[in-house]
Amino acid sequence: MSKIQEIYDRIKQFKEEQxxxxxxxxxxxxxxxxxxxVKDELESLKQQKKEIENVIKQSMIKDFxxxxxxxxxxDTDNEMxxxxxxxxxxxxxxxxxxxxxxxxxxxxxxxxxxxxx
Numbered sequence: 001m002s003k004i005q006e007i008y009d010r011i012k013q014f015k016e017e018q019x020x021x022x023x024x025x026x027x028x029x030x031x032x033x034x035x036x037x038v039k040d041e042l043e044s045l046k047q048q049k050k051e052i053e054n055v056i057k058q059s060m061i062k063d064f065x066x067x068x069x070x071x072x073x074x075d076t077d078n079e080m081x082x083x084x085x086x087x088x089x090x091x092x093x094x095x096x097x098x099x100x101x102x103x104x105x106x107x108x109x110x111x112x113x114x115x116x117x
Contacts, residue, residue: 089107
């Protein structure tokens with residue numbers, strides 16, 4: 001068996017153990033009356049908080065529209081900078097950027113395994 005397969009199997013086993021412990025914890029919480037009361041009170045406060053936030057958002061609707069536009073612009077530019085950096089690296093060029101304080105940043109790539117479809 002390959003070393004990668006052994007490590008994968010070990011990770012899978014660890015995740016199963018994590019899942020079992022988390023489920024036991026959730027079961028204990030579900031059976032605790034004090035926890036349930038605090039949880040219900042918290043939900044009520046969250047709803048009240050959400051209502052206040054919505055009133056304030058409505059009074060600042062133009063600013064929140066601008067906020068959404070800025071988020072979209074940032075996401076688009078992040079995708080563009082990733083594509084450009086990857087293309088430069090594939091050509092063998094050095095890639096780095098610098099912020100206003102002189103800190104240099106280099107690209108970092110991550111390998112992730114997904115289930116084959």
